Amino acid sequence: MAMILAISIGVLAGSGVWLILRPRSFQVIIGLSLLSYAVNLFIFSMGRLRSGAASIVNGSSDLGAYADPLPQALVLTAIVIGFAMTALFLVVLLASRGLTGTDHVDGRER
């Protein structure tokens, strides 16, 4: 499981970085989204991978039976913030497209 997760984070981050470096603003926004998925998975994995474990302590004193709840809370916050920022970036992208007449990130074709 660890290997699959690591590979998927790597693929997501790699594609994200490649797309961010592209000249079209739409490619950049997709790249940013992919990168944020990779980061979210990464945060999640930092609480150690464990299958079939609940995250809420409800009386049992055996902490080993639970998954770490903190990264899950962190990842939730990161997802919400990332979503909002992507929406905001989309608006800026559209404004830039409308004002400059091109979807190049520098506002002009080279």
Next chain:
Amino acid sequence: MLDSLLTHLTILPIALPLLAGIILVLIEDRHHVLKLTISIVATLVLLAASVALLVDTNAGGYNISTYQLGNWPAPFGIVLVADRLSTMMVVLNAVLALSAALFASARWARAGQHFHTLFQLLLMGVNGAFLTGDLFNLFVFFEVLLAASYGLMLHGSGSLRVRAGLHYVAVNLVTSALFLIGVSLIYGVTGTLNMADLALRIPLVPDDSRMLLEAGGAILGIAFLVKAGMWPLSFWLPTTYAAASPPVAAMFAIMSKVGVYIILRLSLLLFGLEAGVSAHFGGQWLLYGGMATIAFGTIGVLSSQGMARMAGFSVLVSSGTLLAMIGYENAGVTAGALYYLVNSTLALSCFYLLVELVERGRGAGADVLAVTLEAFGDDGEPEEEVGVATPRTLALLGMAFVICAILLAGMPPFSGFLAKFAMIGAVLNLEGLGASDAVSGASWWLVALLIISGLAAMIGLLRAGINTYWISFDAEVPRIRVVEMLPVLLLLGLCLTLTVLAGPAMGYMQATAQDLHVPIGYLGSVLAGADGGVP
């Protein structure tokens, strides 16, 4: 009643702007006098609350106020910490906010929608970043700050702003990703996000996971260095700041200092002397990176044609100086750097406001041709008939410009010089006066760079000043309202106060630097106080 209010004083700098922002967003933009009144009053109350917090924190010698949100004890719950450094930064922020809000009230606030709302939310984010004692909470406040700044950056619209804003947003979104990776790596190794708890756990990290921890610290550091504008992570900064509307750029001057503040706080708390093997981690990078930034900023100041761009490169010089000084991790150097931080933030903010006032008298194309300036058009602001159009305006502007230039260049007799003197003196005598320690080569380079950067700032600003004030007698005198000149005079007055009261101010900075370098008091009051309130 007063006691219970004092208990919650620490959260007031965050709660007040949030409340003001919520109220402001509900009011329509056509009631702009009402919105303006609410915004200015809220900023004034914020300033009063920040000063009260500063006084309260420093009453009776060394004192740190911690505020436990929801009354959860420190390593488990989120905690706000008000110590000397954070309260000082909060007051600085409130001062800049007041002057920017006053300046914007004359015309910029009406250049787009929801200026006041975004402005208050920006204040909330900046104050939160200064006061928080928790890494993830820091991320949240950083995002609040950035989200508000995206909106403010685009305030006034226009193709140039939107283009610069696109780059600004993209750079900062990638930075946020790096921030999260760094935070989660540190959490994965140490199992905590509380800064004080981290400081205790880092020396105990086993050797096989130390590399992971340091990688996390480095990635986190890069996120803040982008914000602070260390070369080569700073190419976005001058363009963005120059494109932003002037009151916003004046606030951005403290936003790059947020990055510097976090670097200072974390490198001394997490990787200070107590950190065992990891002690002084990243110090060399900060030193040489800071020096490269000063060099880059200096060249930029000399080569830039518009004054706003010149101000942007001055921000880089200021950031570079601070980063290099932080790299020394020496209490004396830090004290000088803190004095420089306050002084240069005030001066830069003032400069951004001044640039707009000066350039208002010039034609639209004058910015581009500033160096070979010949043509002066109409002032292009026919609706500003209420302003006073006498040569006195020009004289006042010229005086303010000269003082601002002297402050930025670090020439005597003002506080810019004192700040540079304090820093250079400390760098050349790391062990204190009289100790016969050899001065390293890097230190000589740094001192040379500092002096050259001051000279370059003087040359660049003189050139701009001559082009503006001495050639332009035939040009229209810029029409300026009193409320626009007031913030400039306020900021300059504060710098002059800082010059006159240099003794007490340096004493405060030295005490702050001592606290930062020996953070036992910080750790103790964050982790011990389980009573939920201010001690």
